[in-house]
Amino acid sequence: MMIQDTVSETNKFRFVYLIKPRDFSNAGDASANVKAELQKHGIEPDVIRRVSIICFEAEMNIVLYTKGGKLIVEVDDQKVDILALDKGPGIEDIELVMTPGYSTAPEWALEYGFGAGMGLPNIKNNSDVFEIESEVGKGTIVHSIVYRRKNEIKGNN
Amino acid sequence: MKLKEIIERCNLRVFTPEVNFEDIDITGGYTSDLLSDVMAACEAGSIWVTIQRHLNIVAVAKLKEIPAILITRGLVPEKSTIEKAQAEGVVLLGTELNSFEATGKIYCLLKGIKGA
Numbered sequence: 001m002m003i004q005d006t007v008s009e010t011n012k013f014r015f016v017y018l019i020k021p022r023d024f025s026n027a028g029d030a031s032a033n034v035k036a037e038l039q040k041h042g043i044e045p046d047v048i049r050r051v052s053i054i055c056f057e058a059e060m061n062i063v064l065y066t067k068g069g070k071l072i073v074e075v076d077d078q079k080v081d082i083l084a085l086d087k088g089p090g091i092e093d094i095e096l097v098m099t100p101g102y103s104t105a106p107e108w109a110l111e112y113g114f115g116a117g118m119g120l121p122n123i124k125n126n127s128d129v130f131e132i133e134s135e136v137g138k139g140t141i142v143h144s145i146v147y148r149r150k151n152e153i154k155g156n157n
Numbered sequence: 158m159k160l161k162e163i164i165e166r167c168n169l170r171v172f173t174p175e176v177n178f179e180d181i182d183i184t185g186g187y188t189s190d191l192l193s194d195v196m197a198a199c200e201a202g203s204i205w206v207t208i209q210r211h212l213n214i215v216a217v218a219k220l221k222e223i224p225a226i227l228i229t230r231g232l233v234p235e236k237s238t239i240e241k242a243q244a245e246g247v248v249l250l251g252t253e254l255n256s257f258e259a260t261g262k263i264y265c266l267l268k269g270i271k272g273a
């Protein structure tokens with residue numbers, strides 16, 4: 001199992017997964033585990049649906065394009081907070097990689113149905129808050145928040 | 158429509174005999190070979206028609222609550238894919254038809270269009 005540590009406080013829990021580069025036999029397992037844990041904790045189905053998409057795309061990005069990284073998921077009463085960190089190589093032009101359809105995937109990844117240029121846009125589309133930071137040579141941080149009680153938090157007036 | 162009926166009417170090959178599909182209901186379908194496209198747009202409860210047959214299609218199906226994947230053009234899934242699908246309870250199916258033909262046939266069945 002990939003859970004590195006699980007911190008549980010009252011109404012708050014956290015899962016950390018180590019994601020290995022090019023590890024296709026386990027790719028998707030972290031996201032599947034996140035989904036199972038959220039279901040176990042009774043999180044709203046629509047939130048789970050969106051978090052699953054975000055985690056899968058973030059996990060696959062780490063597997064396909066980086067030297068490895070971590071997926072950290074934190075859940076509380078208000079939100080699910082997803083942080084994907086990697087050890088590089090980093091992204092030179094963030095605006096370009098956010099363009100739907102743009103991909104740097106190698107030929108072999110395309111044959112496997114990756115590299116549609118939809119990964120980061122999918123993450124953004126399913127997030128209430130989306131942030132991406134990157135430094136070439138260092139790594140990339142993708143931060144995403146999905147609110148659980150949207151109406152209460154964002155105001156419904 | 159019951160998956161069982163689709164399997165019978167379209168004469169589909171079942172790669173995962175250990176997964177029980179008697180009670181699975183199929184409410185729609187989606188045809189794509191791009192995993193992110195399926196992640197973005199395929200509805201839960203759908204049959205997914207594709208030529209992809211590697212391990213990661215099972216992860217996608219599981220996350221999106223896709224109960225069955227139909228692999229077209231007579232292609233055969235990798236052994237690891239079949240094992241993972243059995244373990245995760247995803248039904249893997251096969252057909253000699255191409256994705257266009259298979260999609261058309263299943264679409265007609267789901268919509269009750271005759272002559273499929």
